[in-house]
Amino acid sequence: MDSRASEILTTGSNGVTSPYDVPDELMPVVAGLTSPRRHVPLWYLYDTRGSEMCEEIIRTSKSYKLWQHEYSILQTHADDIASKVSFPAILVDLGSAASSKTRLIIEAMMKRQGNFTFVPVDTAKEFIETCGRQLERDYPGLTVEPFAGLYMDGVRHSAARNGTKLLLFLGSSLGGVSIHEQLKMLQEIRAQLRDQDRFVLGIDLNTDREALSQAYGDQWIPIWRDNLISRLNKDFGxxxxxxxxKFNFQFVENPADGDTPSYVQLSLSSSGKQRVHLEKLGLHIDFREGESINFYEGPNTSCKWNMKQLLRLAERSGFAVDALWTNDEDSYCVICLAPAGVSEF
Ligand SMILES: C[S@@+](CC[C@H](N)C(=O)[O-])C[C@H]1O[C@@H](n2cnc3c(N)ncnc32)[C@H](O)[C@@H]1O
Structure with missing residues (x-):
């Protein structure tokens, strides 16, 4: 990192008001862009426009089928999931976005307890607030209390509330958390849950290289390149x-009998040598030809587990499997975890 970048980051931290026209919560983006391995945090891709575009792609794409797979499992098993917690219960959804699949769980919970509180957790503040207002209109008796922030802050915020929690982490979004952080994150979630709480994860089990290269192809350029760069230009001048x-896809396969899942790695790479200016920071960044901007802190953009790896991760995190459902092709699963010692598998 050059001295100018380091000065910006120091000035914006430790409670000192930054003289730059950039909110403090964007400092991780500056840190990522100016670090030797240039990256932006994954959440930065999802401003309101990015969230809207993402929802459109995941629901309509012919090659990216995670939404459809998960939706069909939830359609069949939403009542089973809702029955895993005793009432009254609170529903919490990490990375909730439009909550389009979560609606199935909301409906199943409404059938059981009528009124309840839903806490969508997501960094896309404006987007979850708008979607939350729509949910309240659609489901009389539902109270939506959006938490705009990072996953673990949302978990701690919800854990501090009274009542049983049904915690969702859908869309295989765990796969976007750095491989080096996943175990620690799940262990921390486990530590925040009580015996009667349940944690439901949607997990992608598809490791077919050709299908993945189609799923993560050029259809994502409007979000992962064009909207990202437009946001960077707006936020930082x-x-x-x-x-x-250029938008790049890579699939990194890890041994099927090891604990580390395989993963998709997406990135942008500079088409030539170039210098870009970030006016609001008084900073320029030089790119070599081929130099990358990654979309994540760790090596992975989206992990692809096999069942053995998933069960081992759950076990090492202090969870027992309460229930597990897969789609017809066994390429996607929804797993309901209980704090270990409560349930048997
Ligand atoms: C792939 S979308 C999944 C949306 C939805 N759960 C689904 O299954 O369709 C991931 C969502 O997580 C949010 N997100 C990503 N990283 C986050 C983080 N570290 N903390 C909170 N939200 C995050 C993004 O804003 C985005 O809305």
């Missing part, structure tokens, strides 16, 4: 040109 960056 930048002059980045999306056409000067």
């Amino acid at each position: 930048g002059n980045m040109n999306p056409d000067m960056f």
Whole structure:
């Protein structure tokens, strides 16, 4: 990191008011962009526009089928999931976005207890607030209390409330958490849950390289390149040109009998040598030809587990499997975890 970047980051921390026209919560983006391995945090891709575009793609794509797979499992088993917690219970959804699949769980819970509170947790503040208001209109008796922030802050916020929790983490979004952080994150979640709480995860089990290269192909360019660069330009007064960056897909396969899942790695790479300016920070960044911007802190953009790896991760995190459902092709699963010692598998 050059001295200018380090000065910006120091000034914006430790409670000192930053003289730059950039909110403190965007400092991790500055840190990522100016670090030797250039990256943006995954959540930064999801501003309101990015969230809307993402919802459109995941629901309509012919090649990216996670939404459909998970939706069909939840359609069949939403009542089973809702029955895993005793009432009254609170529903919490990590990375909730439009809550489009979560609606099935909301409906199942409404049937059981009428009134309840739903806490969508997501960094896309404006988006979850808008979607939350729509949910309240659609489901009289539902109270939506959006938590705009990072996953673990949302978990701690919800854990502090009274009542049983049904905690969801859908869309295989765990796969976007750095491989090096996943175990620690699940252990921390486990520590925040009580015996009667349940944690339901949607997990992608598809490791077919060809299918993945289709699923993570050019359809994502409008979000992962064009909207990202437009957001960077807006937030930091930048002059980045999306056409000067190429969108790349890679699939990294790990041994099927090891604990580390395989993963998709997405990135942008600079089409040539270029210097970009971030006016609001008084900073420029030089890119070499081929130099990457990654979309995550760790090596993975989206993990792809096999069943053995998933069960081992659950066990090492202090969870027991309460129930597990897969789609017809066994390429996707929804797993209901109980704090270990409560349930048997
Ligand atoms: C792939 S979308 C999944 C949306 C939805 N759960 C589904 O299954 O369709 C991931 C969501 O997580 C949010 N997100 C990503 N990283 C986050 C983080 N570290 N903390 C909170 N939200 C995050 C994004 O804003 C985005 O809305």
